[in-house]
Amino acid sequence: MRKIIEWPGGVNLLTLVLFPLFLATGLTQNVAHVGGYGELHYNKPTRGVSREKSAGQLDFHRFIIYFGYQFNNWIRFNSEFELEHALIESGEATGEIALEQAYLELRYRPQLALRTGIVLIPVGLVNLYHEPPSFHGVERPNVEKYLIPSTWREAGLGLVGKIQSRLRYQAYLMSGLDPDGLSGKDGIRGARQKAFKSSTQDWALTARIDYQLNLFFSLGMATFFSTLEKPAEYGNELSGAKLFLNELHFQYHRVGWQLRGLLVFTRIFQSAKLNAFYSKLKEAESDLGEEQLGAYGEVARELVGFWNPESEQQLFIFGRYEFYDTHFHTRGFVPNPEYRRKEFTIGLTYLPAVNVVLKIDYQFLNTAGKKSWQQFNLGMGYNF
């Protein structure tokens, strides 16, 4: 018999009896908050893949519960607890249970709050706002999967605030990336430590500002810096290795129209040193690029308004073009054309009610190399 993950007895009692009671008491007093979001995906490669890989797949990709507690009128706790891919079984490569966010916020005034715990890295459009009804397409944009590895979070400490509701900022000091996880193909995705016994041999600094120009237009930029040295393990073998990520984004929403775009550029200093070191360590060729570049633009048009301007239902047709290259510039070897990707997604997003979404789209996923394929996706999502 296969065993579902076992909880220690104490946790069991707490989860089933004490926690809901505590929560219910908090809820009735309006100091505790629950919420959540989730998404089910159906992905079916249609062209350009081998027969073995052409099978469609239904996956309850994410199931998230929020829990928040307000200690008083200026101190609160927020968290997101996630189950990915629906199932965790002991000893098998299956889904994952993770704390996506868990932080305390001490809000001294609207302009200044201290935040500490597991926080989202404030980079990109999707990483901070990743609830399924808030973006088009079944899958998140790939630029925000490979170049900005959403959902990207780490443990740390920082400041957040807003100035006159036009300018918002966030800045954090947190545990750095783990250079062991860097790869030529997936960039920094594997280097996230996710606050799992995160090593602080390397530290990261990150900051973001957003400016709301008027009702329709907002733009912002973010930066992320991490050292990649692991001095406690590797001595000074990787001295000078570090990573800089810079990102620009905008959003334009005007009745019926939604436009957004993002540009991200990452540079790894001492990439040749990292490659030489990891080729030896892992006994396999390390092909980390020195620079990565990615961008996307998306246009969506709402359609229900044409025939029923009083309806709260929304149906969008959208198109998104993405370009990203994890080998934009390499040092000492020829870039792999398979890592230079151009993707086009077209689809429909139907919101029958606020925060309920049904999605359908078709993706043309091309590389500058030989591999190119197409994929059909269906999805449902909710947020409450």
Next chain:
Amino acid sequence: MVQLRIALIYLILTIPVAAQIGPGDIPSKVLNQSLRTNLNSEVVMEWVAWLIPEELKEELRGSLKMKRSLPDSLVMGKWKLGEEVGYVLLDRAPSKVETFEYALYLQEDGSIRAVDVLIYRESEGGEIDHPAFRKQFVGKRNPRRIIPGRTIQAISGATISSRSITYSVRDLLTIFLKLRAREGK
């Protein structure tokens, strides 16, 4: 599993619904600041409560978008500014995971004079405080024409709170107008 089910049902029953509130729920400093900004410091206020009869509650239930329960009475401030009179209603609405409080200022004829965000707790979504967003409500008098994403454009970065305040204003205005028509006030 039975325990879990009981706990879940208990949870669902106790999830807070955004309820209408009175002046006692807002720190007087914040409320006075809002009254000064949106009316003027000379304003004369009188707080009243209109009972909402059960049959009206039934009638209203189908037309509300955000509110899942109705209070027994609607608390409002009648303001007088020289010759001008109107109403101010205080309300609570949900943001992504928490709640926020806002004030709805009405003219005597029931059209919206202003919407003011009084207390916003969450770090995300506070953009609904932006004057350009709040200005969209001014002059609206038909609740059916207060539609998120259409007549009231969401402000980016605050999609959830934009919708929430838009529907809450719509609900509050619906309740107010029905009650006033009924009372003949």
